[in-house]
Amino acid sequence: MSDPVRKIIHIDMDAFYASVEQRDNPELRGKPVAVGSPRARGVVAAASYEARKFGVRSAMPSTTALRKCPDLIFATPRFEVYRGVSRQIRAIFLEYTPLVEPLSLDEAYLDVTANLRHLPSASDTAGEIRRRIFEWTGLTASAGVSYNKFLAKLASDYKKPNGQFVVSPAMGERFIATLPVAKFHGVGPVTAEKMNKLGIHTGADLRGQSIEFLTRHFGRSGAWYFDIARGIDERPVEPDRPRKSSGSETTLLTDLTDPNEIEKEVLGQADEVWTWCEKTGTYGHTVTVKIKYADFRQITRARTLNKAVLAQSDLHEIALALTRSIYPLENGVRLVGVTVSHFPAEDGDASDQLDFDFGRI
Secondary structure, three states: OOOOOOOEEEEEEOOHHHHHHHHHOHHHOOOOEEEEOOOOOOEEEEEOHHHHOOOOOOOOEHHHHHHHOOOOEEEOOOHHHHHHHHHHHHHHHOOOOOOEEEEEOOEEEEEOOOOOOOOOOHHHHHHHHHHHHHHHHOOOEEEEEEOOHHHHHHHHOOOOOOOEEEOOOOOHHHHHHHOEHHHOOOOOHHHHHHHHHOOOOEHHHHHOOOHHHHHHHHOOHHHHHHHHOOOOOOOOOOOOOOOOEEEEEEEEEEEEOOHHHHHHHHHHHHHHHHHHHHHHOOOOOEEEEEEEEOOOOEEEEEEEOOOOOOOHHHHHHHHHHHHHOOOOOOOOEEEEEEEEEOOOOOOOOOOOOOOOOHHHO
């Protein structure tokens, strides 16, 4: 007897951070909103759909966003609020399946092959989850439903916002064939450009390549591209996926050249990471310092110890030593970051995040 066809849902909250701000502040509703800082070195963390109509996108410099949308309203990030809403949404997921794999605060995979509420289909399950999210939080979510994770994630983006789309086993390959490879999850801008230069523009073009060709041009990823072009993705939904790192970084208001000022900023990022380590009781063996110059060239330095870093003073000492290893500076510094990784397998909390200090941008 063959295994049943898997039923995978990908839930993606619509403009999550910006939607929370519009929910909590009626004056922002219906207006173009960006979560982040309007300052010269600011970056957009999230954009409302009203702002997206003007071409405003997450990770866009704030100055660029304001040129595209002069009436853009900036809202200061409130990550504790976003985390609280995310926990509410996660509680809803767990009423339908224990197989929930969070990808971030605003999206997750759910395996509902055997859903706890015995609903007749994955589509019905996704629809009920979306309705309950709206009832509980006042926020909308989009859903993709399919027989694997790759297709479910593609499908969730197909009818955004507040939409739902199903890719059945019968239509999987046809659905992929029509899409540009740049829209494939896991194919970044650089890889998409390389594929385009090789004459690979759509899923159909990708399917036309042999595994030998793809491996020759894309290394180990070639086998993955070969499979997804055919709608094949056997990855399971993995609940409580262990976290691999915790990092904090900040874009500076002005380029720094004074080592003392740079080291002060590095220590500030180390302290942010240490707060997370203490909160979760998770301590890593590897410390990494990232420096980005004014011309956007990036340098990283890392050190791995035989035992975990268990004291804040030790983290400070290691971060400073790594920073000093890049002297003399080649240019002014616009960004610094510190990451701790290589956690013991039994530790970690994948549900909490501390990635960027948007308040400093």
